[in-house]
Amino acid sequence: MVQQEFRKGPWTEQEDIKLVSFVGLFGDRRWDFIAKVSGLNRTGKSCRLRWVNYLHPGLKRGKMTPQEERLVLELHAKWGNRWSRIARKLPGRTDNEIKNYWRTYMRKKAQETKRVATPSSTSSCHSSLSSNNQAVGSHPSKESGEESFYDTGGPNMIDPTEIKIGKEQGEQGYSMDDIWKDIALSEENVQNPVHASVRHIEEECSFFGPHLPSPSWEYSSDSLWVMDEEGKTFLPSSDQFFSSFEHGAAPAFLTG
DNA sequence: AAATTGACCAACCGCAGTAAA
DNA sequence: ATTTACTGCGGTTGGTCAATT
DSSP, rough: OOOOOOOSSOHHHHHHHHHHHHHHHHHHSOOOHHHHHTTOOHHHHHHHHHHHHIIIITTSSSOOOOHHHHHHHHHHOOOOOOOHHHHHHTTTOOOHHHHHHHEEEEEEHHHHHHHHHSSSSSSSSOOOSSSSSSSSOOOOOOGOOOOOOOOSSHHHHOOOOGOOOOHHHHHOOOOOOHHHHHHHHHOOOSHHHHHHHHHHHHHHHHOTTTTTOOTTTOOOSSSEEOOOOTTTOESOOOOOHHHHHHHHSSHHHHHH
16 A cells, blocks of 8 residues: 655644634544544544643643743642643643753753762852652642643534644734634634635634534534533534545545 | 753654553 | 554654844
């Protein structure tokens, strides 16, 4: 068989929009399926990563707060490099983010230690971080409810207005943040092309059901999605829905 | 002003676990 | 019971930006 060449590297704004739309439609579980039907030419893995680390609503962006930093240090002392586990205790932060933070922190610390070991320099290099083994105490963590924040469990949970997009998108002139803000503010006003493309996909998808995802991802109770017992995951209520895709690529209007 | 260095972030890879066939 | 495909996790790398020299 000829192995398909998948796209790699940084995601474009268009790809992001497409991915968000398809996750809105199919939930954030069936990544291979989403990768296929979206026509993104990415692996499911890549799609998932992009979603989890970047596009997921509720992601906090920006610097960690001192509280978060302390929590990371404490939990790392407790659990080691169980990044995803640690991330579950820090709503809005991804394992990747925490991992990156930890690396940077360790490097800083190593440098500091080095400097102390070679005391030729002044000793006044105060790290902004407090000592790690301080009890953080009352983080609201019910051990059982250790589900990851990025485990949206399906499309209903998606609130695109909260999707934060990093700087490079912004530099391109129109950040995803702006996009979602626009969507939230003016459903009726289609003005920018990006906004329009999201809407376009959604409108085109209207064959899926009586009321499929509006730009604010509101799913009506009679939609194709049903919640499982745990109330966590949303699944299509019928597999015929998927099978219509699985026999081939998505309808042309979806893949663009 | 240009070059260098460091910090940060996004994305890829490989492996392991799990569910479905 | 076994195989296969998929998902999730942790490690690592590479690119970009800002600060410093």
